[in-house]
Amino acid sequence: MNPSPRYSLGAIILHWLMAILIIANVVIALSVEGLPKPEAMYWMGIHKANGITVLLLAVVRIFWRVTHPAPPFPATMKPWEITLARITHTAFYFLIVAIPLTGWLFVSKASGGKPIDMYGLFNFPGFPFAPDRDVAEQVAGIHEVLGLGTLGLLALHVAGAAKHMFTDGFVRMIPGRAAATPGPN
Ligand code: HEM
Ligand code: HEM
Structure with missing residues (x-):
């Protein structure tokens, strides 16, 4: 068990x-509509x-x-709050893989495996798929729903973080500020 009541610095x-990066990506994706094509392409390049x-x-x-377990939840948290926090965090771990993975898959499917330009520094490979518009569009639909779904989850997450900070008096995702009384993990 991690003896520190805060998250590790790496976390x-x-x-x-x-x-x-995630919030910037949702903002970019929602802002490019209506921009002139070259600008939209530039910003979607950053998005990718x-x-x-x-x-x-x-x-x-x-x-x-896995190698640095989360600090135990403070003893002041009610069991339902701990359950809700666990569900939200697990859903986030799923989304931070599923959203970019579906993006990478559908862009590869649409382009026939063209590499992705990483800020002009290097190319990240695409999946070597044969181009298929229909499949690409279906996976793009999943990507968009999951991408927008983060907003709902984020609202819940930020509400929880704000409650812990203002009502319970702890912030564990900032260096140097700890929970007073650690409780169950
Ligand atoms: C899309 C953006 C975000 C994602 C994907 C995300 C994801 C996560 C995850 C997965 C955890 C749990 C860490 C673990 O136990 O391993 C966490 C904890 C936390 N997040 Fe976020 N987060 C995001 C944005 C934010 C924002 C904007 C805030 C600020 C209000 C915030 C505040 C916190 C705090 C305070 C914790 C620690 C909760 C605790 O003490 O138990 N997060 N976040
Ligand atoms: C943090 C990861 C990501 C997030 C949060 C995210 C979020 C989003 C969202 C919310 C949309 C839909 C916008 C709308 O409804 O108009 C979108 C669209 C798009 N995303 Fe992502 N995305 C991520 C990663 C990626 C990756 C890795 C790629 C490709 C390599 C990608 C390529 C695209 C493209 C091309 C679109 C436009 C789809 C269309 O016009 O049908 N995204 N993204």
Whole structure:
């Protein structure tokens, strides 16, 4: 068990880096409509590179989570709050893999496996698929639903974090601020 009542620094850095990239990606995806084509293409290029970065960081993060268990929940949390937090966090772990993976799959399917430009630094390979518009569109639909679904989950998550901070007096995802009384894990 992790003796620290806070998350490890690695978990904190990964959490905030990924939160920024994911929120930026939803904002970009929702903002490009109506932009002139070259600008929309530019921003969707950033969206794709951000998304692949999230997928790579998700692998690191899951490995980190397995090797650095989360701190125990504070004793002040009610069992239903702990259950809700666990469900929300598990759903997020699913989404940080499923959203970029579906994006990578459908873009590969639409383009016949064209590589993804990573901020002009290097190319990330596409899946070597034969192009298929219909399948690409179906997977794109799943990608969009999951991508927008993060917003609902995020609202719940931020409400929980705000309640813990203002009502219960603890913040465990910021270095240096800890829960007063650790409870069950
Ligand atoms: C889409 C963006 C986000 C994702 C995917 C995400 C995901 C997660 C996950 C998976 C955990 C659990 C960590 C673990 O136990 O391994 C967590 C914890 C946490 N997140 Fe987020 N998060 C996001 C955005 C935010 C935002 C915007 C806030 C700020 C209000 C926030 C505040 C927190 C806090 C305070 C915790 C610790 C909860 C606790 O003390 O138990 N997160 N987040
Ligand atoms: C953090 C990861 C990601 C998030 C949160 C995300 C989120 C979203 C959302 C919410 C939409 C739908 C916008 C709308 O309804 O108009 C979208 C569309 C799109 N995403 Fe992602 N995405 C991610 C990763 C990726 C990746 C890795 C790729 C490809 C490599 C990608 C390619 C696209 C494309 C091309 C569209 C436009 C789809 C269309 O026009 O039908 N995304 N994304």
